[in-house]
């Protein structure tokens with residue numbers, strides 16, 4: 001399986017019914033646009049439903065439990081691993097009943113559930129965040145008004161903000177990331193979060209941390225720390241937004257063939273569109 005497939009967690013895209021692709025921006029939309037405009041078309045314009053990859057389902061479950069864990073820290077409640085494990089099982093059952101996941105069978109799903117808890121246990125033991133550290137924000141939903149630039153608002157959800165102004169995003173992955181590569185791969189997402197944070201607080205962020213939960217036999221936690229968004233990065237983000245808006249208006253669904261086609265959910269539709 002390609003590394004990218006196991007490294008993803010769906011970027012939180014606050015889906016707002018009846019608001020189309022030109023009405024708001026999100027990190028996931030911009031990232032998809034950067035990857036392949038035709039994939040963007042199938043996902044956001046045609047809204048073709050696809051089955052959920054197991055790695056994505058695991059990542060979402062892990063993320064949910066980390067959210068509950070951080071809320072408990074916010075409320076200064078003691079850490080309760082038994083309760084968190086019960087929450088994972090409850091969430092899993094609830095989601096599994098409604099989400100069509102590409103499990104290979106019941107044993108595959110049971111192993112995935114164990115893996116998810118093993119990663120969380122490792123995180124609770126190895127997390128760089130002190131138990132008594134009070135978060136500045138947990139699962140913060142922010143809307144950044146970009147109307148002054150004549151463009152739609154940017155909407156997003158930030159996993160965690162540590163004091164002082166440190167933006168944290170969680171990732172689950174099959175292999176340990178290279179820090180420089182991780183910063184590059186997630187540059188668009190982090191730049192979006194920086195804009196959102198600045199809009200919400202009126203202050204620049206102090207930096208970013210990516211907390212990777214690695215799904216090895218003995219799970220590992222890798223924390224990569226980066227400085228605040230640079231001016232060139234901010235300019236690149238606005239250039240990307242400009243390209244996104246003009247590309248959608250022109251319906252320029254240009255395919256970007258490459259290695260990522262191997263794990264594209266819309267490869268069959270893409271081939272048909274290209275007459276292959």
Ligand code: SF4
Pocket residue numbers: 036037038039255256257258260261264265266267270271
């Ligand atoms: S198969 Fe490749 S070129 Fe086609 S939509 Fe998917 S990523 Fe884009």
